[in-house]
Amino acid sequence: MKKAKGDTLLIKPVRENGQAAKYLGPALISITILSLLPILYTIYISFTNYTIYTQGSAKFTGLHNYIEVLTGPFSKIFLPVFGWTIVFALVSTFGCFFVGLILAMLLNNSHMKEKGFYKGLLIIPWALPATIATLSWQGLLNTAYGAINTLLLNLHIISTPIPWLTNPECARAAVLFVNVWLGFPFMMCVCLGALSSIPKVYYEAASIDGASRFTQFRKITLPALAKTAYPLLISSFAFNFNNFNTIYLITKGLPPRVSTQWAGYTDILASSIYKLAVNFGKYNIGATLSVLVFIIVGTISFIQMKASGQFEEVD
Template identity: 50%
Template sequence: MSAIASVGSTDSRLNAKNKRKIQWAAYGYISPAILTMCVLSFLPMFFTIYISFTNWSQMHFMNYQFVGWKNYIGLFSKNNPLSIAFIPTLIWTLVFTFVSTTLNYLVGLILAILVNDKALKEARLYRTLLIIPWAIPALISTLSWQGLLNQNYGQINALLHLFHIPAIPWLAAPGWARISIILVNLWLSFPYFMTVSLGALQSIPSEQYDSAAIDGTTPFQRFTYITFPNVWRVSLPLLIPAYAATFNNFNIIFLLTGGGPARATTQFAGYTDILASSSYKIALQFNRYDLSATLSVVLFVMIGIISLINMRFTNAFKGED
């Protein structure tokens, strides 16, 4: 019995030793990823938070001082240069996020329903053509639209001139510039939502539509009670991060309008600047790294809160019983 007990204790020690070896081996395998995340993600994030509590700028680059919550209080203080830019930019960012993403989703859903119709013989051709805006790099598409929408030599105004319609200041007037950004973002984003909606539509059993047609329902009723609920359930987990991505969509603002037209009240943000592009402009054009870091931290917190609220109230990632 003692021999059996000693053998059992030896096996347990060997098993524990092997488990430790496996654990250390696992740490070795994931260490490059952890190191990369620390250097490229966590370290810059903590450094940005640290800068937001200082007066780090071009004038105070080496002799900066710790100012505490002064920069954050300045966001909501009267006659503060940052607060004058922050409030209108925040309002436009929220409007742009909601209108643009919702419009992209609805247009993608409608086009998916049209090309999913079995009676449409050229459905495959239309699907291919509608995917092209997604296949072209966004950088090339955005710069192309910048040329098309130019007030003086753009092809769109040249086409309007043929119908004796005056030239429209697509990128020069504040209202038209904002409409242009929403329309260009629609061109870039609707193929994604169309593809998602197509996948959801093809998963709906045809028997549901057959039963509804026998009951004498209208096409609108079938869309309301069958199509939209099924597509919404599938696409909602992808729609939530789309709102967060649009909230932080720096590329289209920077490439299409550069944040312009300029505001008369502040230089930190133009009429089409969102919080992300305004933060970039404050850092690289005005060298106010402290204010840019403050705005970046606020932007990060807002995106996190919006995502948590959406996930909580929609139960998008809640497991089914």
């Protein structure tokens, strides 16, 4: 069939008429200035002796900073803080997920008439500004005048105030609790969406076959949740690995360590980097730790995504 001359519409590819550059140009320039150049500059600083005292005369030192961080004097910061950072990220990520999953399964009950009210109530930690909520918890956990200790003392549950922010174990437990409290509503919403997408006939068929509730959860619920939750768990782990706000706003990394002045018991790598760069002017060590954090988080995320098949194309 031959088309009339007037019916033929010639559309040039976007790359040929230069329209792509007009639309993508501002975004690419912004990404380059705000993201790429700072990353490259941080990598450069990590190979120099750039500090607050050598700003105008910094010299290239090669791998000296990395050797100091991994095996030298600064290993007293990196190794203990790195271990606590892993624990903090894992407990926060899976704590948020399991608390959110349990609450989502309870709210997914079609016979619960008040579930709309409970959803609104449980989503409050996510709706509140994170900075305000975190600072509020700092006041609630204060040893001297905090509402938590006051309530426990008045109820005669404890006889002496609990040193939430001054004892290493209590401070770590406190920041973990607050971080889970701030993060579980997001996971709850994700799990609610995933649970609502599972056809009820699956559970009905499993019940007829005599499957227990635990078997239904293991064979039906978890596989359905994995497709949605697994990528979010990976991104949540990366976020918590660098979660500066919760640590710094509640404890500022305190209580202090006796072995080193650079990091406290609740400091994670992100807050330690901030202290090294801002408080002590050790820009080279801070940049070195930043590069190592990027490599660690990137490697862990890539391995997890690869193992879960997230990079595989669906036919």
